[in-house]
Amino acid sequence: xxxxxxxxxxxxxxxxxxxxxxxxxxxxxxxxxxxxxxxxxxxxxxxxxxxxxxxxxxxxxxxxxxxxxxxxxxxxxxxxxxxxxxxxxxxxxxxxxxxxxxxxxxxxxxxxxxxxxxxxxxxxxxxxxxxxxxxxxxxxxxxxxxxxxxxxxxxxxxxxxxxxxxxxxxxxxxxxxxxxxxxxxxxxxxxxxxxxxxxxxxxxxxxxxxxxxxxxxxxxxxxxxxxxxxxxxxxxxxxxxxxxxxxxxxx
Numbered sequence: 001x002x003x004x005x006x007x008x009x010x011x012x013x014x015x016x017x018x019x020x021x022x023x024x025x026x027x028x029x030x031x032x033x034x035x036x037x038x039x040x041x042x043x044x045x046x047x048x049x050x051x052x053x054x055x056x057x058x059x060x061x062x063x064x065x066x067x068x069x070x071x072x073x074x075x076x077x078x079x080x081x082x083x084x085x086x087x088x089x090x091x092x093x094x095x096x097x098x099x100x101x102x103x104x105x106x107x108x109x110x111x112x113x114x115x116x117x118x119x120x121x122x123x124x125x126x127x128x129x130x131x132x133x134x135x136x137x138x139x140x141x142x143x144x145x146x147x148x149x150x151x152x153x154x155x156x157x158x159x160x161x162x163x164x165x166x167x168x169x170x171x172x173x174x175x176x177x178x179x180x181x182x183x184x185x186x187x188x189x190x191x192x193x194x195x196x197x198x199x200x201x202x203x204x205x206x207x208x209x210x211x212x213x214x215x216x217x218x219x220x221x222x223x224x225x226x227x228x229x230x231x232x233x234x235x236x237x238x239x240x241x242x243x244x245x246x247x248x249x250x251x
Contacts, residue, residue, distance in 0.1 A: 004212050004224040005234060012210060015189075017242035022187035023054060024178055024202070027064040027071060029195035030214055033229050034161060036133060038066075038122070042074060050236035055079050057243045059185045063088055063174045065158075065165055065198060067124040069095075081185060086126040087158065087167050087198060088177035098125040099168055105152045112148045116141055126168065133162035158198040165198055175201030182207070191239070194222075195229065 002009055025031050031051070032041045043051070054060060059081045064071050068085030075083065082092050090096060106123050109130060113119055118135030121128055130149075132141035145164045149157050158165035167173075174194075182190055182205075192202050195214035203211035203221035213222035214229050226232065 001213070001216055001220070001223060001225045004210075004226060005231060005238070009224065013238060014242055016191055016210060017239060017246055019188045019208075020186065021058055021189040021191055022178075022182050022185055023058045023060045023239065024181070024190060024192045025060070025062055026174075026194035026196070026199055027062060027066060027074070029161060029229060030193050030232060031062075032074070038129075038131070043076070044233070046233050047236070048076060048078070050233055050240065051078055053240045054236055057240060059187060061178075061181050063177060063194075063202060065124075065127070065129065065160070067126075068092075070124075082181065084174075084177055086124055087165065087171075088174045089126045089167065089171040091177075096126060098123075101154050101168060102126065102128060102166075105155055105166055108152060109145075109148055113144060116144055119145070126171065128166040129160075130164045130166070131162065132164075138162060160196050160198055173201045174199060175205050178202045179205050193226070193232070193235070 028034060028041055031047055032043050035041050055078055061081050062071065062083045064085055065087050066085050068083060068090045071083055071085050084091050105128055106121055109121050119132045119141055121130050130145050132138055132145065135141040149155060149164065149166060152166065154169050155166045156169040158167060178190065178192060189208040191210045193212040194202060200221050210224060211222040212224040212226060213220050214226045216225040226235065
């Protein structure tokens with residue numbers, strides 16, 4: 001993996017600034033720092049300013065595991081082209097009805113895992129997130145969650161940072177959504193930034209895609225990385241600066 005903010009990578013970002021580039025982002029751990037309580041996740045003022053400028057210069061989309069209404073409330077009305085929740089399964093159309101299988105999964109997990117300390121199940125209608133960040137023994141909690149998930153019919157497991165996501169097998173994922181948005185917006189290139197295993201489908205879409213992972217990893221489809229989430233603002237501001245420079249020179 002190559003460091004996206006290195007001097008050697010500057011030419012790659014400059015090329016993106018000259019093209020019709022789709023800028024796409026995960027939310028938690030990417031645009032917003034990971035926090036112990038997911039309800040407390042928020043964009044910093046600096047990130048909000050950078051995104052406000054970025055969305056005026058590039059087509060931008062958000063792809064998050066959060067439910068879309070929850071996500072929209074954290075974006076403060078910024079003009080993204082589209083915002084997708086539930087790992088890509090929830091778009092801008094009519095709000096989909098909660099899946100009956102997801103309710104069954106939740107009941108089964110709460111019955112089997114209800115005594116595990118520090119573990120709780122978040123129902124997002126189209127998917128579940130089983131959080132174990134507050135568990136005193138995270139390794140043991142993860143093993144129990146994965147063992148219980150094996151018995152859930154029609155569930156696909158997506159790993160995360162102290163969370164296990166369960167989505168309906170066959171629902172759109174981040175990769176299929178990103179491909180569709182690239183075609184819909186007629187973009188030559190894609191800059192996608194994510195931070196976790198549930199971003200791997202988006203990292204792997206191919207074509208002229210610059211896939212950036214927050215945090216270096218040996219086993220990732222991303223070719224570039226940021227060292228920490230706090231560097232996200234630097235990347236956003238650099239993309240703004242490069243595009244504005246091109247526009248100024250063309251005048």
